[in-house]
Amino acid sequence: MRAAALTEYGPPEVLRSVELPDPRVGPGQVRVRPRIAGVQPFDCGVRTGVFPRTLTGDFPIVPGNEFAGTIDRIGPGVTGFAVGDSVLGFCTLGAYAESLVVAADQVARKPGGMSWETAGCFSGSAQGARNAFAEMRVTSGDVVLINGASGGLGTMAVQLARAKGAAKVVGTASEANHDYVRALGAVPVAYGPGLADRLRAVVPEGFDTALGFEPDGLRASLDVVHDRTRVVTMVYSDEIAALGIQDWTGVRSAEGMSEMLALYERGDLTVHVRARYPLADAAAAHRDVGAGHGRGKVVISIA
Incomplete structure (x- = not known):
């Protein structure tokens, strides 16, 4: 082969x-x-x-x-x-x-x-988002922050948050991807210096939970999320570990794949x-x- x-x-x-x-x-x-x-x-x-x-x-x-x-x-x-x-x-x-x-x-x-x-x-992004949300303890009515919302996992996470009944979803992305993030159902916010302030401007009351992948976004997440134990990353680095955030990947399974496929067939995921x-x-x-x-x-x- x-x-x-x-x-x-x-x-x-x-x-x-x-x-x-x-x-x-x-x-x-x-x-x-x-x-x-x-x-x-x-x-x-x-x-x-x-x-x-x-x-x-x-x-x-x-x-x-x-x-x-x-x-x-x-x-x-x-x-x-x-x-x-x-x-x-x-x-x-x-x-x-x-x-x-x-x-x-x-x-x-x-x-x-x-x-x-x-x-x-x-399978990768669908189950990755599912497993991350289990660790983030996402429930209906949450205000959810997704860093890197235009990527493969971010795209799936925004849609899954909406399917789970999130009150509001905010996604960080480069300016060129803001219309894409908006179409997924999230409020787009630009990357870069001052991110925490821009997030507070969108959600003054703060966020319930956040998913992130790189240190700058995770630092901002820690500043705006009520409970830092609900800030989750699926990427490990020494810099991220120094923030006190543990990497977490979960376990993919037949059950997890079936659950996400059901959401796809229902039209909740693209x-x-x-x-x-x-x-x-x-x-x-x-x-x-x-x-x-x-x-x-x-x-x-x-x-």
């Missing part, structure tokens, strides 16, 4: 096309031929070597943690799926490839009206795909995601 893999850590250019053996399916597993793989900031971290080898294993390392495709093998003990089923799913590594083996509870049937592009980049790259140009997809300030998601086309 073809795959985009790393044989060393470094800039996007270390992600190269390679030929690898097709994986074999085992008990409780399914083998999927992915058509689309989403590109997450997590994948960029794998590429640069920020995670321990206990997570990534040895080279060659194939990144990619969300995908959509067709089942072509069923392992012993698997029920509820058949060869030829269209599915979407999640993994830690391996999605930038023509073949992928995962546990059967890491895939779900692709809704008939969901495009392959949407399916391939749904996905914006801003760019699509071929598998042979996975490095360009990483450059795109690494540049930041983009709207929605980037995907890799495999088949």
Whole structure:
């Protein structure tokens, strides 16, 4: 099979096309031929070597943690799926490839009206937002702050806050993305110095909870949120740790994916795909995601 893999850590250019053996399916597993793989900031971290080898294993390392495709093998003990089923799913590594083996509870049937592009980049941001909101303890009537509201996770988080009955959602974003954030249902506020003051101008009474990804936004969040234990990040750095905020990622699950798919089918969630790259140009997809300030998601086309 073809795959985009790393044989060393470094800039996007270390992600190269390679030929690898097709994986074999085992008990409780399914083998999927992915058509689309989403590109997450997590994948960029794998590429640069920020995670321990206990997570990534040895080279060659194939990144990619969300995908959509067709089942072509069923392992012993698997029920509820058949060869030829269209599915979407999640993994830690391996999605930038023509073949992928995962546990059967890491895939779900692709809704008939969901495009392959949407399916391939749904699980990561959808479950990320769900898990973050559980830690943030978001409930109906909350005033919610989403830093980085135009990105893949931010886009999903704004919509999920609205679906959960938030009284108001405010999203930080670059000026060029304010109309996009507004269309999602959030009040846009510009990044940069003086952010806390701009947030207070929009919500003088303060926020109930906040999600953030970088130190400046998290500092402002701590200034305007009533309970600092409800300020949550899904990104770790020494600078963020010094603020007293713990990184938290939660655990993706079949239950979580089913819950978010139900919201999608109800019309509460949409996905914006801003760019699509071929598998042979996975490095360009990483450059795109690494540049930041983009709207929605980037995907890799495999088949």
